Amino acid sequence: xxxxxxxxxxxxxxxxxxxxxxxxxxxxxxxxxxxxxxxxxxxxxxxxxxxxxxxxxxxxxxxxxxxxxxxxxxxxxxxxxxxxxxxx
Amino acid sequence: xxxxxxxxxxxxxxxxxxxxxxxxxxxxxxxxxxxxxxxxxxxxxxxxxxxxxxxxxxxxxxxxxxxxxxxxxxxxxxxxxxxxxxxxxxxxxxxxxxxxxxxxxxxxxxxxxxxxxxxxxxxxxxxxxxxxxxxxxxxxxxxxxxxxxxxxxxxxxxxxxxxxxxxxxxxxxxxxxxxxxxxxxxxxxxxxxxxxxxxxxxxxxxxxxxxxxxxxxxxxxxx
Amino acid sequence: xxxxxxxxxxxxxxxxxxxxxxxxxxxxxxxxxxxxxxxxxxxxxxxxxxxxxxxxxxxxxxxxxxxxxxxxxxxxxxxxxxxxxxxxxxxxxxxxxxxxxxxxxxxxxxxxxxxxxxxxxxxxxxxxxxxxxxxxxxxxxxxxxxxxxxxxxxxxxxxxxxxxxxxxxxxxxxxxxxxxxxxxxxxxxxxxxxxxxxxxxxxxxxxxxxxxxxxxxxxxxxxxxxxxxxxxxxxxxxxxxxxxxxxxxxx
Numbered sequence: 001x002x003x004x005x006x007x008x009x010x011x012x013x014x015x016x017x018x019x020x021x022x023x024x025x026x027x028x029x030x031x032x033x034x035x036x037x038x039x040x041x042x043x044x045x046x047x048x049x050x051x052x053x054x055x056x057x058x059x060x061x062x063x064x065x066x067x068x069x070x071x072x073x074x075x076x077x078x079x080x081x082x083x084x085x086x087x088x
Numbered sequence: 089x090x091x092x093x094x095x096x097x098x099x100x101x102x103x104x105x106x107x108x109x110x111x112x113x114x115x116x117x118x119x120x121x122x123x124x125x126x127x128x129x130x131x132x133x134x135x136x137x138x139x140x141x142x143x144x145x146x147x148x149x150x151x152x153x154x155x156x157x158x159x160x161x162x163x164x165x166x167x168x169x170x171x172x173x174x175x176x177x178x179x180x181x182x183x184x185x186x187x188x189x190x191x192x193x194x195x196x197x198x199x200x201x202x203x204x205x206x207x208x209x210x211x212x213x214x215x216x217x218x219x220x221x222x223x224x225x226x227x228x229x230x231x232x233x234x235x236x237x238x239x240x241x242x243x244x245x246x247x248x249x250x251x252x253x254x255x256x257x258x259x260x261x262x263x264x265x266x267x268x269x270x271x272x273x274x275x276x277x278x279x280x281x282x283x284x285x286x287x288x289x290x291x292x293x294x295x296x297x298x299x300x301x302x303x304x305x306x307x308x309x310x311x
Numbered sequence: 312x313x314x315x316x317x318x319x320x321x322x323x324x325x326x327x328x329x330x331x332x333x334x335x336x337x338x339x340x341x342x343x344x345x346x347x348x349x350x351x352x353x354x355x356x357x358x359x360x361x362x363x364x365x366x367x368x369x370x371x372x373x374x375x376x377x378x379x380x381x382x383x384x385x386x387x388x389x390x391x392x393x394x395x396x397x398x399x400x401x402x403x404x405x406x407x408x409x410x411x412x413x414x415x416x417x418x419x420x421x422x423x424x425x426x427x428x429x430x431x432x433x434x435x436x437x438x439x440x441x442x443x444x445x446x447x448x449x450x451x452x453x454x455x456x457x458x459x460x461x462x463x464x465x466x467x468x469x470x471x472x473x474x475x476x477x478x479x480x481x482x483x484x485x486x487x488x489x490x491x492x493x494x495x496x497x498x499x500x501x502x503x504x505x506x507x508x509x510x511x512x513x514x515x516x517x518x519x520x521x522x523x524x525x526x527x528x529x530x531x532x533x534x535x536x537x538x539x540x541x542x543x544x545x546x547x548x549x550x551x552x553x554x555x556x557x558x559x560x561x562x
Binding site: 096098105106108110111114115118121122125126128129132133136144145147148149152164165167168169171172173175176192195197198200201202204205 | 314315316317318319320321322323325326327328329330332333334336337338339340341342344345348
């Protein structure tokens with residue numbers, strides 16, 4: 001069990017943890033955004049287009065945190081600078 | 089197996105400049121886009137009832153309306169910018185669904201370049217609209233202490249813009265590639281459909297966010 | 312140069328060029344075409360509204376003219392109908408009077424014709440009746456009839472006043488018997504002396520005595536003649552009293 005193996009194990013565990021926690025946060029945030037958008041739509045159906053646009057933008061911004069987590073996990077797995085030739 | 093996350097193979101060298109696959113893909117997409125646009129333009133002139141002309145009218149009118157809603161008034165330059173951004177990203181994402189084509193937006197360099205263009209367009213639009221001093225002044229509002237936060241916000245949102253698009257497109261493409269490698273024929277089809285939807289959605293979000301940023305800069309001096 | 316940096320720069324330049332060319336070749340002309348179309352629509356709308364207003368005005372004028380013409384037409388029609396009614400009345404009146412005249416004339420003609428026919432009929436029937444009576448009397452004729460007729464003449468002569476009976480003329484077709492002659496002379500009384508007895512034809516049985524007071528005819532010929540005359544008179548009286556024109560007028 002050399003250093004490379006330890007680094008690889010830790011990187012894999014961190015990647016899994018990153019994606020899992022990031023997905024939880026993004027999921028909770030997106031669900032709240034969806035609920036709030038439904039509420040607003042029920043209150044003001046006339047503003048549907050504006051609400052929908054804002055909803056998409058907000059979803060994308062919250063989603064981007066999960067995407068960041070995914071990117072970091074991928075970096076850890078495939079482009080880890082501490083692993084010599086793990087990537088590619 | 090066409091799985092690639094950060095790599096970008098160099099196809100050939102043009103003098104000192106290495107030509108990568110992403111560059112070729114985006115250049116081809118640009119050429120196709122321009123060809124379609126020129127066809128639509130001639131059709132708009134000669135045959136306004138054709139469905140392509142109607143589509144062109146629809147695109148231009150919808151982006152004009154979008155900019156009018158976000159910025160508060162009609163702004164042809166911003167609408168052109170947002171429309172071009174949407175069309176380019178959408179065409180790149182759709183092109184990524186073709187077999188053997190790696191989407192140009194699935195490369196961090198491309199999305200970073202687009203985000204950098206937006207990042208640079210924001211102060212240009214603000215200065216053009218409010219003057220140099222009027223634009224700089226809004227960094228010190230409501231309190232000069234908040235100026236670092238403004239700067240960090242601009243930088244981070246640019247980073248978020250770039251990484252969001254890259255992450256979405258790259259992960260979608262990666263997922264499809266993994267499914268093709270693991271499960272084989274026809275299994276990734278629903279995922280590809282979702283990928284298509286996500287690609288269009290991300291293009292829309294990218295153009296809307298850039299419009300929002302530019303619009304905020306344009307109306308910065310009016311608050 | 313690293314491939315990443317060149318890609319970055321190329322993509323930025325690529326997008327800027329794309330945006331510029333798209334703005335120049337696509338967005339600007341399409342936007343202008345849109346504006347042109349909108350302007351055209353608006354001008355078309357304006358023209359349409361203008362034409363609509365003109366059309367409505369023309370329609371109103373047409374309606375007014377039509378109403379006026381209708382009123383004139385109604386008036387003319389009423390007048391024409393009045394004139395026609397008057398003419399019809401006049402024609403009807405003339406026709407009625409002509410018809411009345413015609414009817415009058417025909418009535419008169421019919422009355423005339425019926426009068427003539429009546430007379431002829433009366434005479435014919437009278438002649439037939441007289442002929443019948445004469446033939447009857449002649450069939451039962453003979454000395455008995457002769458004496459009865461003479462007795463009748465004597466009876467009538469006796470009822471006459473005695474004065475002014477003369478001159479007396481006694482005519483008969485059959486020769487008178489002495490008894491008959493004696494009774495006649497007895498009946499004549501004083502005038503018997505100047506009495507002229509003669510025999511004539513056509514009387515049949517009986518005698519005819521003409522006196523100063525009147526004619527006493529007791530012969531078959533005289534009876535027949537008297538019957539005929541009285542029949543004609545009776546018929547003409549009956550006809551006049553019944554007014555035969557009345558029935559024709561009713562028909």
